[in-house]
Amino acid sequence: MTENFDYQDMDLLRFTTAGSVDDGKSTLIGRLLYDTKTIFEDQLEAATLSSRRRGDENLNLALLTDGLKAEREQGITIDVAYRYFATPRRKFIIADTPGHIQYTRNMVTGASTANLAIILVDARKGVIEQTCRHAFIASLLRIQHIVFCINKMDLVDYREEVYESIVRDFKEFASRLEITDMSFIPVSALHGDNVVEKSANTPWYEGPTLLYHLENVYIGPDANHIDPRFPVQWVIRPHSKNHHDFRGYAGRVAGGVFKPGDEIEVLQSGFTSRIKSIETSDGELQEAFYPLSVAITLEDDIDISRGDMIAKPQNLPRSGQDIDVMLCWFSEKNNLRQRGKYILRHTTKEVKALVKEVKYKVDVNTLHKVEDNLDIGLNEIGRVSLRTSQPLFYDTYRRNRITGSIVLIDEFTNETVAAGMIR
Template sequence: MEIDKNQLLRFTTAGSVDDGKSTLIGRLLYDSKSIFEDQIAAVETTSKRKGHEGIDLALFTDGLRDEREQGITIDVAYRYFTTPKRKFIIADTPGHIQYTRNMVTGASTANAALILVDARHGVIEQTKRHAFIASLLQIPHIVVCINKMDLVDYSEEIFQRIMHDFEGFSSKLYVKDIQFLPISALHGDNVVNRSTNMDWYQGAPLLYTLETMHIGSDINKIDARFPVQTVLRPQRDEFIDYRGYAGRVASGIFRPGDDIVVMPSGFASKIKSIDTMTGTISEAFAPMSVAITLEDDIDISRGDMIVKTNNQPKAVQEFDAMLCWLHNTAAKSRAKYSIRHTSNDQKAMITNVVYKIDINTYAREEDNKELEMNSIARVTLRTTRPIMADEYRENRATGSFILIDNTTHETVAAGMIV
């Protein structure tokens, strides 16, 4: 299979504290020669100042000064690099359990997830949590990197045991592809180059796995959805009669002449033109930002959605969703939150917790309905006005939302409509 050299692979790293995520990414960047000499010099200087014998690879991703001083990663660090075969965006997320929300953020647009497991400790609760979130977000590929193999004498038996443990619970997940790699990020075994210490492993190293991994488009090209962000009414004489509806195409394709419906009002019309900063275009598709004009003068405002007449989402005010509770303050019973779904902002209430997920067994807990930080649950929500929604498994853009605390304006939960 020929790989498109311009194709972009987005992947996220996840694991528990000190599993070596930042070191692994640093090794990938360093051994693939994707780091500028001045960056290497700066990290070498910092490494010496901190008393390290060699170069501290983790510093290539721990870019914030506070993180470097504490020796931990506390936010999502995005890095970009290119090899002759492919372009990459990495989201390096923190391993601390209180920062699971960052893993949700980093994984939300990923094509693949690298889940690190410390070979000394094996599968732990955070491993299961990250695997479940990757499954929930429908990331098609999981690469389980069993790291620090140098600290267990490169034991094939330990690798096989951890792989067996992971397969035991991952059989309950909805993941298309799971691969296992024994690595040492610190020494570079099976990261960019094959390991000479693990002749028993016949698979490819990590970089080759990422370079040759098949990735399809995660954009729904069938269901045309255009959430309206604002209405354009220029005051200049040449545009005095212009009324355009600006936004970003969430999915599908729009063309002039298409029969459309504006939701939730249900008014019908045809697309007159599709305009950009550089002129009129013949079609618009995700994720383009455009302005659409219609043949008819219809009352449209922010939060409305333009869709094809023959392919409409559901307009719902009550719906079920899988919810990841991200805040350290527990959910309040029947409290009102702000929901942000595409360009639609309004009030919402959690009316019922159907069940919670026990992250160790993946069993449904129907008696325990307290939503605390890192809880994952199926809930029922009610909104003050309709939202135009598709199921997350069909359309990521219109099947996802966040909940915001009305007092602090902090994001408290991320949800996927089911």
């Protein structure tokens, strides 16, 4: 961090990291934190002490991110760990997700809010099944930017042909995925090559360092600013002397732009009105867009409550009780029950959902459709038709991540058992 922290100009980038066991993912994150001076002396000291106690030869930077007792004992990452660092340009939120096969659930979770994914590849092993799985999940969750860090370049003597052959292999696989922006960077997380500082060991590599890329990748167009969507979270009615008739619909804009005077339509009632004002405690706004949390007041008194959606008559979301989703199953206890009933959450709405049909399962390693075994269990992904007890107002996930996503909740255990992306 520099002295002149002009934080008013900083923006926010969320990224997720995925890699296989021992790909050096935690080391890479530790390196980013260490080299951007985010790690404090006392934290470093504590990690050094732990490393020595465990008998590690070098400082084990993974001990900075793996916080739970079981993780430190077993030397693995169990859960999504969130880490933070900032440079004068950007604040970064890292969702660090474990690479084991059984933890696909965590990667999907970390990816759901990320603008960018870093996928680690061990230069000695090249593109393996898990690399393909991580890339598939990143593309399924529609992360727009994917960075492949070819790690442990020091162990292959920083040879260009090793790097080139991995890039070639991966591009061949990636042609079957939809990835908007892909980059490849040769690094050694352990020694810091091309992480923050450009490495003298890879003179053949002319691209940016990882940090430079993270600081400069353009994330502006990632949110939807086209289709106006405002899921109502809460109705603010102060009944106070100064604000006796105030009735504000509170929520976070999920898409498009809203302005005072705009004609709007409320779903599901279908009533129309105009926006009177867009209120915040700091004053009225002339426009509201993602990610702002505001309160909208309307010209007319109409019945609106939590779970309703404010849109515009000339650009309405889809509506209906039958949705088609790509579902990722999270429960360790039970598999998806065909004809089973679940609680479904979509934006601020909660309804019941019935599993009508499992169409196919996806083999996440080969991307093949599996149609002879339709039993969906932990960490499996499948295409499923759901019938809901009330109409939903939604967009496809491809169009809008917020209005196109759902979770399923087991009505007996209250656990979140699945996440779905509407097709």
